[in-house]
Amino acid sequence: MRSSPLGLTVLSLLHMQPLHPYGIQRLIKQWGKDQVVNVSQRASLYRTIDRLLDAGLIAVRETSRDQQYPERTVYEVTDAGRTTTRVWLREMLVATRSEYPEFPAALSFTMMLLPQEVEADLAARATQVRAQLAELEASAEQSRQLALPRITVLEDEYRRAVLTAELEWLDAVTADLRSGAFTWDFDTLAALARAAS
Structure with missing residues (x-):
């Protein structure tokens, strides 16, 4: 899987604690990371979570169902995800990339x-x-x-x-x-x- 700012953000937040997508989105906004990572559409967060899951960088920790809420899946970072987070972080800090704003x-x-x-x-x-x-x-x-x-x-x-x-x-x-x-x-x-x- 190629690195992305949103992928790095999800992995980094899951280092802190296992979370469900809503919890991830809430922390991104609470910590002001939405100023540097584009998470304006919830669908992009879910796509990123699916890609991280398919790549084995995160895993499902549990799925719970509350009568008031839809089913919630809680994710946790895997060992491969921990390693990948460090690699992506170091690459993003060092490499200058052509961006096209x-x-x-x-x-x-x-x-x-x-x-x-x-x-x-x-x-x-x-x-x-x-x-x-x-x-x-x-x-x-x-x-x-x-x-x-x-x-x-x-x-x-x-x-x-x-x-x-x-x-x-x-x-x-x-x-x-x-x-x-x-x-x-x-x-x-x-x-x-x-x-x-």
């Missing part, structure tokens, strides 16, 4: 818009980034008050650093667009593209 893809075609449109859109993004940074700072303050060890919030520290750098870049580009120091003409760029083909 939407924002850089959109940036690569901003020439399709007018400079003032790009300035407005990037300024709006900067507002959102500022809000995300404020949320992360509030979360960091809460972590400090709870005296949580730094290792438990390392991903938030990283996200804060990345968002701070992005905000600095956004502010610089929007300032250049606002002042007219950065501009372009789509027809000129289209002519360059035709000449190159």
Whole structure:
């Protein structure tokens, strides 16, 4: 089985204790891991659990039935799952992989818009980034008050650093667009593209 952020998350949480899928999803949200792992659709969690089960990385510990709830299957990590978790963790920490998020893809075609449109859109993004940074700072303050060890919030520290750098870049580009120091003409760029083909 290939590594995935959600697979790593499920394995890691099962290291703590055996859990059923709802418990896994609840812990992901409680611990704020939904900010770094896409678990927006319950179906993706169940598919990941099925793949981990098929690969022998987790096992069914028990199945229980309560009259008020549907049947619940509790999973636990296997020895192979423990080994795989460490391998995946170390690979993900070391290896730089090409990721293809939407924002850089959109940036690569901003020439399709007018400079003032790009300035407005990037300024709006900067507002959102500022809000995300404020949320992360509030979360960091809460972590400090709870005296949580730094290792438990390392991903938030990283996200804060990345968002701070992005905000600095956004502010610089929007300032250049606002002042007219950065501009372009789509027809000129289209002519360059035709000449190159």
